[in-house]
Amino acid sequence: MKPFMNEDFLLTSETARRLYHEYAADQPIYDYHCHLSPKEIAENRQFSDLGEIWLEGDHYKWRAMRTAGIEERLVTGNASFKEKYQAWAKTVPQCIGNPIYHWTHLELRRPFGISNILFSPKTADAIWDQCNEMLQQPAFFARGIMEQMNVKMVGTTDDPADSLEHHKFIANDSTFDIAVTPSWRPDRAFKVDHVGFKDYMEKLGKAANKNITCYRDLIDALAQRLDVFDAHGCRSADHGIEIMRFAKEPSEADLDAIFRQRMDDKPLSELQIAQFSAAVQVWLGKEYTKRGWVMQLHIGARRNNATRMFKLVGGDSGFDSMDDRAFAEPLAGFLDALDQTDELPKTILYCLNPMHNEMLATMIGNFQGGGVAGKVQFGSGWWFNDQLDGMQRQLTSVAQMGLLSQFVGMLTDSRSFLSYTRHEYFRRLLCEMIGGWVERGEAPADMALLGEMVKGICSENAKKYFGF
Numbered sequence: 001m002k003p004f005m006n007e008d009f010l011l012t013s014e015t016a017r018r019l020y021h022e023y024a025a026d027q028p029i030y031d032y033h034c035h036l037s038p039k040e041i042a043e044n045r046q047f048s049d050l051g052e053i054w055l056e057g058d059h060y061k062w063r064a065m066r067t068a069g070i071e072e073r074l075v076t077g078n079a080s081f082k083e084k085y086q087a088w089a090k091t092v093p094q095c096i097g098n099p100i101y102h103w104t105h106l107e108l109r110r111p112f113g114i115s116n117i118l119f120s121p122k123t124a125d126a127i128w129d130q131c132n133e134m135l136q137q138p139a140f141f142a143r144g145i146m147e148q149m150n151v152k153m154v155g156t157t158d159d160p161a162d163s164l165e166h167h168k169f170i171a172n173d174s175t176f177d178i179a180v181t182p183s184w185r186p187d188r189a190f191k192v193d194h195v196g197f198k199d200y201m202e203k204l205g206k207a208a209n210k211n212i213t214c215y216r217d218l219i220d221a222l223a224q225r226l227d228v229f230d231a232h233g234c235r236s237a238d239h240g241i242e243i244m245r246f247a248k249e250p251s252e253a254d255l256d257a258i259f260r261q262r263m264d265d266k267p268l269s270e271l272q273i274a275q276f277s278a279a280v281q282v283w284l285g286k287e288y289t290k291r292g293w294v295m296q297l298h299i300g301a302r303r304n305n306a307t308r309m310f311k312l313v314g315g316d317s318g319f320d321s322m323d324d325r326a327f328a329e330p331l332a333g334f335l336d337a338l339d340q341t342d343e344l345p346k347t348i349l350y351c352l353n354p355m356h357n358e359m360l361a362t363m364i365g366n367f368q369g370g371g372v373a374g375k376v377q378f379g380s381g382w383w384f385n386d387q388l389d390g391m392q393r394q395l396t397s398v399a400q401m402g403l404l405s406q407f408v409g410m411l412t413d414s415r416s417f418l419s420y421t422r423h424e425y426f427r428r429l430l431c432e433m434i435g436g437w438v439e440r441g442e443a444p445a446d447m448a449l450l451g452e453m454v455k456g457i458c459s460e461n462a463k464k465y466f467g468f
Protein backbone atom coordinates (compact mmCIF):
# COMPACT_ATOMS: atom_id res chain seq x y z
CA MET A 1 0.00 0.00 0.00
CA LYS A 2 1.24 3.48 -0.82
CA PRO A 3 0.82 6.55 1.39
CA PHE A 4 -2.08 8.77 0.32
CA MET A 5 -0.97 11.46 -2.13
CA ASN A 6 2.67 11.80 -1.02
CA GLU A 7 5.33 13.58 -3.10
CA ASP A 8 5.34 10.66 -5.53
CA PHE A 9 1.57 10.73 -6.00
CA LEU A 10 0.65 9.04 -9.33
CA LEU A 11 4.32 8.29 -10.08
CA THR A 12 4.83 4.53 -9.90
CA SER A 13 8.18 4.10 -11.66
CA GLU A 14 11.65 5.52 -11.19
CA THR A 15 11.58 7.11 -14.66
CA ALA A 16 8.21 8.73 -13.99
CA ARG A 17 9.50 10.13 -10.69
CA ARG A 18 12.64 11.52 -12.32
CA LEU A 19 10.72 13.05 -15.18
CA TYR A 20 8.31 14.73 -12.81
CA HIS A 21 10.69 15.95 -10.12
CA GLU A 22 13.62 16.86 -12.38
CA TYR A 23 11.81 18.26 -15.40
CA ALA A 24 8.10 18.91 -14.92
CA ALA A 25 7.54 20.20 -11.39
CA ASP A 26 9.35 23.53 -11.71
CA GLN A 27 8.07 24.51 -15.12
CA PRO A 28 6.19 27.82 -15.10
CA ILE A 29 2.45 27.78 -15.78
CA TYR A 30 1.01 29.31 -18.96
CA ASP A 31 -2.69 29.02 -18.25
CA TYR A 32 -3.87 29.99 -21.69
CA HIS A 33 -7.61 29.48 -21.13
CA CYS A 34 -9.46 30.22 -17.91
CA HIS A 35 -12.50 32.02 -16.58
CA LEU A 36 -10.84 34.12 -13.89
CA SER A 37 -12.19 37.63 -13.46
CA PRO A 38 -9.70 40.24 -14.72
CA LYS A 39 -11.32 42.71 -12.30
CA GLU A 40 -10.38 40.51 -9.36
CA ILE A 41 -6.79 40.32 -10.60
CA ALA A 42 -6.68 44.08 -11.19
CA GLU A 43 -8.04 44.75 -7.71
CA ASN A 44 -5.92 41.98 -6.20
CA ARG A 45 -8.96 40.49 -4.52
CA GLN A 46 -8.65 39.36 -0.95
CA PHE A 47 -10.92 36.50 0.06
CA SER A 48 -12.51 36.64 3.46
CA ASP A 49 -12.41 32.92 4.12
CA LEU A 50 -11.87 29.47 2.65
CA GLY A 51 -15.60 29.10 2.01
CA GLU A 52 -15.64 32.14 -0.22
CA ILE A 53 -12.55 31.27 -2.26
CA TRP A 54 -13.62 27.65 -2.69
CA LEU A 55 -17.36 27.81 -3.07
CA GLU A 56 -18.43 31.17 -4.41
CA GLY A 57 -18.29 30.32 -8.10
CA ASP A 58 -17.22 26.71 -8.62
CA HIS A 59 -19.98 24.78 -10.33
CA TYR A 60 -17.99 21.52 -10.14
CA LYS A 61 -18.23 21.64 -6.35
CA TRP A 62 -21.89 22.69 -6.43
CA ARG A 63 -22.74 19.69 -8.56
CA ALA A 64 -20.96 17.31 -6.19
CA MET A 65 -22.69 18.88 -3.19
CA ARG A 66 -26.14 18.44 -4.74
CA THR A 67 -25.30 14.83 -5.57
CA ALA A 68 -24.26 14.31 -1.95
CA GLY A 69 -27.70 15.47 -0.86
CA ILE A 70 -26.86 19.01 0.25
CA GLU A 71 -29.81 21.40 -0.07
CA GLU A 72 -29.52 24.33 -2.50
CA ARG A 73 -29.51 26.95 0.28
CA LEU A 74 -26.05 25.62 1.23
CA VAL A 75 -24.87 25.36 -2.37
CA THR A 76 -25.80 28.58 -4.20
CA GLY A 77 -28.36 29.93 -1.71
CA ASN A 78 -28.17 32.56 0.98
CA ALA A 79 -26.40 30.51 3.67
CA SER A 80 -23.16 32.02 4.99
CA PHE A 81 -19.82 30.85 3.56
CA LYS A 82 -19.09 29.19 6.92
CA GLU A 83 -22.25 27.08 6.58
CA LYS A 84 -21.49 26.32 2.94
CA TYR A 85 -17.97 25.33 3.90
CA GLN A 86 -19.29 22.94 6.53
CA ALA A 87 -21.59 21.40 3.96
CA TRP A 88 -18.61 21.09 1.62
CA ALA A 89 -16.62 19.36 4.37
CA LYS A 90 -19.40 16.77 4.63
CA THR A 91 -19.34 16.33 0.86
CA VAL A 92 -15.61 15.85 0.28
CA PRO A 93 -15.19 12.40 1.92
CA GLN A 94 -17.96 11.22 -0.37
CA CYS A 95 -15.99 12.36 -3.43
CA ILE A 96 -13.37 9.59 -3.34
CA GLY A 97 -12.75 8.50 -6.93
CA ASN A 98 -13.65 11.92 -8.33
CA PRO A 99 -10.86 14.40 -9.21
CA ILE A 100 -12.45 16.82 -6.75
CA TYR A 101 -11.09 14.66 -3.95
CA HIS A 102 -7.55 14.94 -5.29
CA TRP A 103 -7.89 18.61 -6.25
CA THR A 104 -9.10 19.49 -2.74
CA HIS A 105 -6.07 17.89 -1.12
CA LEU A 106 -3.66 19.26 -3.70
CA GLU A 107 -5.08 22.77 -3.15
CA LEU A 108 -4.60 22.46 0.61
CA ARG A 109 -0.99 21.52 -0.05
CA ARG A 110 -0.36 24.26 -2.57
CA PRO A 111 -0.57 27.11 -1.79
CA PHE A 112 -1.63 26.54 1.84
CA GLY A 113 1.07 24.03 2.77
CA ILE A 114 -1.37 21.74 4.61
CA SER A 115 -0.50 18.10 3.97
CA ASN A 116 -1.26 14.75 5.52
CA ILE A 117 -4.63 15.86 6.80
CA LEU A 118 -7.70 14.42 5.18
CA PHE A 119 -10.36 17.02 4.65
CA SER A 120 -13.51 16.00 6.51
CA PRO A 121 -15.99 17.46 9.03
CA LYS A 122 -13.55 16.39 11.78
CA THR A 123 -10.63 18.42 10.42
CA ALA A 124 -12.68 21.18 8.83
CA ASP A 125 -12.58 23.63 11.75
CA ALA A 126 -8.80 23.49 12.16
CA ILE A 127 -8.28 23.85 8.39
CA TRP A 128 -10.76 26.75 8.32
CA ASP A 129 -8.81 28.65 11.00
CA GLN A 130 -5.42 27.92 9.47
CA CYS A 131 -6.40 28.88 5.92
CA ASN A 132 -8.37 31.95 6.93
CA GLU A 133 -5.36 33.28 8.76
CA MET A 134 -3.23 32.77 5.65
CA LEU A 135 -5.88 34.38 3.43
CA GLN A 136 -5.31 37.64 5.30
CA GLN A 137 -1.73 37.80 4.01
CA PRO A 138 -0.88 39.33 0.60
CA ALA A 139 0.75 36.06 -0.51
CA PHE A 140 -2.79 34.63 -0.50
CA PHE A 141 -4.58 37.48 -2.24
CA ALA A 142 -5.45 36.81 -5.90
CA ARG A 143 -2.10 37.95 -7.26
CA GLY A 144 -0.09 36.40 -4.43
CA ILE A 145 -1.57 32.97 -5.11
CA MET A 146 -0.76 33.27 -8.81
CA GLU A 147 2.81 34.24 -7.96
CA GLN A 148 3.22 31.42 -5.46
CA MET A 149 2.01 28.96 -8.08
CA ASN A 150 4.67 30.07 -10.60
CA VAL A 151 2.10 31.36 -13.08
CA LYS A 152 3.59 33.41 -15.93
CA MET A 153 0.50 34.05 -17.95
CA VAL A 154 -3.27 33.64 -17.88
CA GLY A 155 -5.70 33.98 -20.76
CA THR A 156 -9.07 35.20 -19.50
CA THR A 157 -12.32 34.80 -21.47
CA ASP A 158 -13.83 38.09 -22.63
CA ASP A 159 -16.74 39.33 -24.64
CA PRO A 160 -15.96 41.46 -27.74
CA ALA A 161 -18.01 44.27 -26.17
CA ASP A 162 -15.88 44.27 -23.01
CA SER A 163 -14.00 47.51 -22.37
CA LEU A 164 -10.84 45.59 -21.31
CA GLU A 165 -10.25 48.30 -18.71
CA HIS A 166 -8.97 45.76 -16.19
CA HIS A 167 -6.51 44.23 -18.64
CA LYS A 168 -5.23 47.71 -19.37
CA PHE A 169 -4.86 48.46 -15.70
CA ILE A 170 -2.96 45.21 -15.06
CA ALA A 171 -0.67 45.74 -18.07
CA ASN A 172 0.28 49.19 -16.79
CA ASP A 173 0.86 48.03 -13.25
CA SER A 174 4.61 47.66 -12.87
CA THR A 175 4.23 45.90 -9.50
CA PHE A 176 2.78 42.80 -11.15
CA ASP A 177 4.70 40.66 -13.64
CA ILE A 178 2.17 38.03 -14.68
CA ALA A 179 0.70 38.58 -18.14
CA VAL A 180 -3.11 38.67 -18.08
CA THR A 181 -4.22 38.64 -21.70
CA PRO A 182 -7.82 38.79 -22.90
CA SER A 183 -9.25 36.02 -25.09
CA TRP A 184 -11.90 36.91 -27.61
CA ARG A 185 -15.15 34.99 -27.01
CA PRO A 186 -17.51 35.99 -29.85
CA ASP A 187 -20.30 33.43 -29.26
CA ARG A 188 -23.04 35.99 -28.88
CA ALA A 189 -22.17 37.53 -32.23
CA PHE A 190 -22.53 34.34 -34.30
CA LYS A 191 -25.28 32.48 -32.40
CA VAL A 192 -28.03 34.13 -34.39
CA ASP A 193 -30.62 31.70 -33.04
CA HIS A 194 -30.01 32.55 -29.38
CA VAL A 195 -32.55 34.49 -27.34
CA GLY A 196 -30.20 37.37 -26.54
CA PHE A 197 -28.97 38.00 -30.11
CA LYS A 198 -30.94 41.20 -30.69
CA ASP A 199 -29.93 42.79 -27.39
CA TYR A 200 -26.37 41.78 -28.04
CA MET A 201 -26.31 43.61 -31.38
CA GLU A 202 -27.13 46.74 -29.46
CA LYS A 203 -24.47 46.10 -26.84
CA LEU A 204 -21.79 45.34 -29.43
CA GLY A 205 -22.86 48.36 -31.48
CA LYS A 206 -22.39 50.62 -28.46
CA ALA A 207 -18.93 49.20 -27.78
CA ALA A 208 -17.92 49.78 -31.41
CA ASN A 209 -19.73 53.09 -31.79
CA LYS A 210 -21.80 51.76 -34.61
CA ASN A 211 -25.45 51.16 -35.26
CA ILE A 212 -25.65 47.49 -36.36
CA THR A 213 -28.43 47.24 -38.93
CA CYS A 214 -27.09 44.67 -41.43
CA TYR A 215 -24.54 41.87 -41.78
CA ARG A 216 -21.82 44.26 -42.96
CA ASP A 217 -22.33 46.49 -39.91
CA LEU A 218 -21.87 43.47 -37.67
CA ILE A 219 -18.63 42.54 -39.41
CA ASP A 220 -17.38 46.13 -39.21
CA ALA A 221 -18.17 46.31 -35.50
CA LEU A 222 -16.36 43.03 -34.88
CA ALA A 223 -13.35 44.20 -36.91
CA GLN A 224 -13.13 47.28 -34.77
CA ARG A 225 -13.28 45.28 -31.54
CA LEU A 226 -10.73 42.75 -32.85
CA ASP A 227 -8.26 45.59 -33.23
CA VAL A 228 -8.93 46.78 -29.70
CA PHE A 229 -8.40 43.25 -28.34
CA ASP A 230 -5.22 42.89 -30.39
CA ALA A 231 -3.91 46.17 -29.01
CA HIS A 232 -4.52 44.81 -25.51
CA GLY A 233 -2.36 41.74 -26.10
CA CYS A 234 -5.04 39.23 -27.08
CA ARG A 235 -3.43 36.10 -28.62
CA SER A 236 -6.38 33.81 -28.74
CA ALA A 237 -10.07 33.42 -29.51
CA ASP A 238 -12.41 30.89 -27.93
CA HIS A 239 -15.71 29.76 -29.47
CA GLY A 240 -18.13 27.78 -27.31
CA ILE A 241 -20.02 25.71 -29.87
CA GLU A 242 -22.92 23.63 -28.59
CA ILE A 243 -23.91 22.47 -32.08
CA MET A 244 -21.23 22.52 -34.77
CA ARG A 245 -22.88 23.77 -37.94
CA PHE A 246 -21.48 24.49 -41.36
CA ALA A 247 -23.01 25.58 -44.64
CA LYS A 248 -21.27 26.96 -47.70
CA GLU A 249 -21.06 30.72 -47.65
CA PRO A 250 -24.23 32.38 -48.97
CA SER A 251 -24.21 35.79 -50.66
CA GLU A 252 -24.08 38.94 -48.55
CA ALA A 253 -27.65 39.64 -49.62
CA ASP A 254 -28.71 36.28 -48.12
CA LEU A 255 -26.82 37.04 -44.90
CA ASP A 256 -28.53 40.42 -44.73
CA ALA A 257 -31.90 38.78 -45.21
CA ILE A 258 -31.15 36.32 -42.38
CA PHE A 259 -30.05 39.19 -40.16
CA ARG A 260 -33.21 41.20 -40.88
CA GLN A 261 -35.43 38.18 -40.36
CA ARG A 262 -33.87 37.63 -36.93
CA MET A 263 -34.14 41.27 -35.95
CA ASP A 264 -37.83 41.17 -36.95
CA ASP A 265 -38.31 38.13 -34.69
CA LYS A 266 -39.19 35.87 -37.61
CA PRO A 267 -38.10 32.22 -37.23
CA LEU A 268 -34.95 31.03 -39.02
CA SER A 269 -34.49 27.67 -40.70
CA GLU A 270 -31.68 25.28 -39.64
CA LEU A 271 -29.93 26.08 -42.93
CA GLN A 272 -30.10 29.81 -42.30
CA ILE A 273 -28.71 29.41 -38.78
CA ALA A 274 -25.86 27.30 -40.17
CA GLN A 275 -25.17 29.79 -42.99
CA PHE A 276 -25.04 32.75 -40.67
CA SER A 277 -22.93 31.20 -37.91
CA ALA A 278 -20.53 29.65 -40.45
CA ALA A 279 -20.14 32.91 -42.36
CA VAL A 280 -19.32 34.92 -39.22
CA GLN A 281 -16.93 32.27 -37.94
CA VAL A 282 -15.14 31.81 -41.27
CA TRP A 283 -14.68 35.56 -41.46
CA LEU A 284 -13.43 35.62 -37.86
CA GLY A 285 -11.02 32.73 -38.51
CA LYS A 286 -9.39 34.68 -41.33
CA GLU A 287 -9.08 37.72 -39.09
CA TYR A 288 -7.34 35.59 -36.43
CA THR A 289 -4.86 34.40 -39.05
CA LYS A 290 -4.06 37.99 -40.02
CA ARG A 291 -3.33 38.79 -36.39
CA GLY A 292 -1.46 35.56 -35.61
CA TRP A 293 -4.06 34.52 -32.99
CA VAL A 294 -4.96 30.99 -31.97
CA MET A 295 -8.58 29.84 -32.46
CA GLN A 296 -9.96 27.53 -29.75
CA LEU A 297 -13.19 25.63 -30.39
CA HIS A 298 -14.95 24.06 -27.40
CA ILE A 299 -17.50 21.74 -28.96
CA GLY A 300 -20.44 19.75 -27.66
CA ALA A 301 -21.72 20.94 -24.28
CA ARG A 302 -25.45 20.49 -23.64
CA ARG A 303 -26.12 23.45 -21.40
CA ASN A 304 -28.79 24.31 -18.84
CA ASN A 305 -30.59 20.99 -19.10
CA ALA A 306 -32.65 21.49 -15.94
CA THR A 307 -35.03 24.34 -16.78
CA ARG A 308 -36.29 24.73 -13.22
CA MET A 309 -32.77 25.15 -11.86
CA PHE A 310 -31.74 27.40 -14.75
CA LYS A 311 -34.58 29.73 -13.79
CA LEU A 312 -33.50 29.60 -10.18
CA VAL A 313 -29.69 29.92 -10.38
CA GLY A 314 -28.80 30.70 -14.03
CA GLY A 315 -26.19 29.25 -16.39
CA ASP A 316 -22.77 27.74 -15.58
CA SER A 317 -24.17 26.43 -12.31
CA GLY A 318 -23.70 22.69 -12.69
CA PHE A 319 -26.57 21.66 -14.96
CA ASP A 320 -24.60 20.96 -18.15
CA SER A 321 -23.55 17.65 -19.64
CA MET A 322 -22.16 16.03 -22.79
CA ASP A 323 -23.99 16.17 -26.07
CA ASP A 324 -23.73 13.15 -28.32
CA ARG A 325 -24.38 14.41 -31.80
CA ALA A 326 -21.86 13.73 -34.54
CA PHE A 327 -19.98 16.73 -35.91
CA ALA A 328 -17.05 15.46 -38.01
CA GLU A 329 -18.66 16.65 -41.23
CA PRO A 330 -19.47 20.28 -40.33
CA LEU A 331 -16.16 20.59 -38.47
CA ALA A 332 -14.17 19.38 -41.49
CA GLY A 333 -16.20 21.74 -43.70
CA PHE A 334 -15.46 24.70 -41.45
CA LEU A 335 -11.72 24.01 -41.16
CA ASP A 336 -11.49 23.37 -44.89
CA ALA A 337 -13.29 26.62 -45.72
CA LEU A 338 -10.48 28.43 -43.92
CA ASP A 339 -7.71 26.21 -45.20
CA GLN A 340 -8.66 26.43 -48.88
CA THR A 341 -7.22 29.91 -49.07
CA ASP A 342 -4.51 29.03 -46.54
CA GLU A 343 -6.18 31.24 -43.94
CA LEU A 344 -6.73 28.64 -41.21
CA PRO A 345 -5.31 30.05 -37.97
CA LYS A 346 -3.52 27.91 -35.41
CA THR A 347 -6.45 26.00 -33.95
CA ILE A 348 -7.18 23.97 -30.81
CA LEU A 349 -10.18 21.62 -30.86
CA TYR A 350 -11.78 20.38 -27.64
CA CYS A 351 -14.70 17.98 -27.35
CA LEU A 352 -16.85 17.45 -24.28
CA ASN A 353 -17.84 13.92 -25.19
CA PRO A 354 -14.78 11.61 -25.26
CA MET A 355 -16.54 9.47 -27.87
CA HIS A 356 -15.20 12.13 -30.25
CA ASN A 357 -11.57 11.87 -29.09
CA GLU A 358 -10.26 9.77 -31.95
CA MET A 359 -12.26 11.77 -34.47
CA LEU A 360 -10.56 14.98 -33.28
CA ALA A 361 -7.14 13.35 -32.97
CA THR A 362 -7.35 12.35 -36.64
CA MET A 363 -9.11 15.53 -37.81
CA ILE A 364 -6.19 17.70 -36.68
CA GLY A 365 -3.85 15.73 -38.93
CA ASN A 366 -5.80 16.91 -42.01
CA PHE A 367 -4.79 20.51 -41.56
CA GLN A 368 -1.20 20.49 -40.29
CA GLY A 369 1.45 22.28 -42.26
CA GLY A 370 2.88 25.66 -43.14
CA GLY A 371 5.99 24.94 -41.08
CA VAL A 372 4.10 25.48 -37.80
CA ALA A 373 4.75 22.77 -35.22
CA GLY A 374 1.42 21.34 -34.06
CA LYS A 375 -0.55 23.99 -35.94
CA VAL A 376 -3.84 22.22 -35.24
CA GLN A 377 -4.16 20.71 -31.78
CA PHE A 378 -6.50 18.38 -29.96
CA GLY A 379 -6.89 20.18 -26.63
CA SER A 380 -6.49 18.69 -23.18
CA GLY A 381 -9.41 16.84 -21.52
CA TRP A 382 -12.12 19.47 -21.15
CA TRP A 383 -14.42 19.87 -18.11
CA PHE A 384 -15.88 16.39 -17.40
CA ASN A 385 -12.77 14.93 -19.03
CA ASP A 386 -10.45 16.93 -16.80
CA GLN A 387 -9.75 13.86 -14.65
CA LEU A 388 -7.24 11.02 -14.76
CA ASP A 389 -9.01 8.77 -17.21
CA GLY A 390 -10.13 11.69 -19.41
CA MET A 391 -6.66 13.22 -19.60
CA GLN A 392 -5.05 9.85 -20.20
CA ARG A 393 -7.43 9.05 -23.03
CA GLN A 394 -6.82 12.42 -24.66
CA LEU A 395 -3.02 12.05 -24.30
CA THR A 396 -3.16 8.52 -25.69
CA SER A 397 -5.11 9.61 -28.77
CA VAL A 398 -2.73 12.51 -29.39
CA ALA A 399 0.31 10.25 -28.94
CA GLN A 400 -0.95 7.44 -31.14
CA MET A 401 -2.57 9.47 -33.90
CA GLY A 402 -0.46 12.62 -33.81
CA LEU A 403 2.70 13.87 -32.10
CA LEU A 404 2.55 14.14 -28.34
CA SER A 405 5.85 16.04 -28.36
CA GLN A 406 4.11 19.01 -30.04
CA PHE A 407 1.15 19.16 -27.64
CA VAL A 408 0.52 22.55 -25.98
CA GLY A 409 -0.58 20.88 -22.77
CA MET A 410 -2.76 21.79 -19.86
CA LEU A 411 -5.04 24.72 -19.07
CA THR A 412 -7.29 25.09 -16.03
CA ASP A 413 -10.47 26.47 -17.71
CA SER A 414 -11.26 27.40 -14.13
CA ARG A 415 -13.07 30.16 -12.29
CA SER A 416 -10.99 29.70 -9.14
CA PHE A 417 -7.60 31.10 -8.11
CA LEU A 418 -6.90 27.80 -6.40
CA SER A 419 -7.08 25.60 -9.49
CA TYR A 420 -3.43 25.77 -10.55
CA THR A 421 -2.71 22.39 -8.97
CA ARG A 422 -4.63 20.95 -11.92
CA HIS A 423 -1.41 21.54 -13.85
CA GLU A 424 0.43 19.46 -11.24
CA TYR A 425 -2.16 16.69 -11.58
CA PHE A 426 -1.75 16.72 -15.36
CA ARG A 427 2.05 16.80 -15.19
CA ARG A 428 2.21 13.84 -12.82
CA LEU A 429 -0.04 11.84 -15.11
CA LEU A 430 2.00 12.82 -18.17
CA CYS A 431 5.26 11.73 -16.52
CA GLU A 432 3.66 8.50 -15.31
CA MET A 433 2.59 7.72 -18.86
CA ILE A 434 5.93 8.44 -20.49
CA GLY A 435 7.77 6.75 -17.61
CA GLY A 436 5.66 3.64 -18.17
CA TRP A 437 6.68 3.53 -21.82
CA VAL A 438 10.35 3.55 -20.75
CA GLU A 439 9.81 0.88 -18.08
CA ARG A 440 8.22 -1.39 -20.66
CA GLY A 441 10.93 -0.76 -23.24
CA GLU A 442 8.55 1.13 -25.53
CA ALA A 443 10.55 4.37 -25.38
CA PRO A 444 14.31 4.80 -24.89
CA ALA A 445 15.59 5.69 -21.41
CA ASP A 446 17.01 8.90 -22.86
CA MET A 447 16.30 11.36 -20.07
CA ALA A 448 17.58 14.36 -22.02
CA LEU A 449 15.21 13.64 -24.91
CA LEU A 450 12.22 12.78 -22.71
CA GLY A 451 12.95 15.61 -20.27
CA GLU A 452 12.85 18.14 -23.11
CA MET A 453 9.59 16.64 -24.34
CA VAL A 454 8.07 16.89 -20.87
CA LYS A 455 9.22 20.49 -20.43
CA GLY A 456 7.76 21.32 -23.82
CA ILE A 457 4.34 19.86 -23.00
CA CYS A 458 4.28 21.41 -19.52
CA SER A 459 5.04 24.92 -20.66
CA GLU A 460 7.40 25.70 -23.51
CA ASN A 461 5.19 24.50 -26.36
CA ALA A 462 2.31 26.73 -25.23
CA LYS A 463 4.63 29.70 -24.80
CA LYS A 464 5.89 29.30 -28.35
CA TYR A 465 2.52 28.42 -29.89
CA PHE A 466 0.67 31.44 -28.51
CA GLY A 467 3.69 33.72 -28.83
CA PHE A 468 3.70 34.85 -25.19
Ligand SMILES: O=C[C@H](O)[C@@H](O)[C@@H](O)[C@H](O)C(=O)O
Binds near residue numbers: 240316382383415
Ligand atom coordinates in the same frame (compact mmCIF):
# COMPACT_ATOMS: atom_id res chain seq x y z
O1 LIG B 1 -14.65 23.58 -16.95
C1 LIG B 1 -15.75 24.00 -17.16
C2 LIG B 1 -15.81 25.21 -17.80
O2 LIG B 1 -15.25 26.28 -17.08
C3 LIG B 1 -17.14 25.61 -18.29
O3 LIG B 1 -17.87 26.20 -17.28
C4 LIG B 1 -16.86 26.49 -19.41
O4 LIG B 1 -16.36 25.75 -20.46
C5 LIG B 1 -17.96 27.39 -19.77
O5 LIG B 1 -19.16 26.74 -19.77
C6 LIG B 1 -17.71 28.02 -21.08
O6 LIG B 1 -18.56 27.93 -21.91
O7 LIG B 1 -16.67 28.59 -21.30
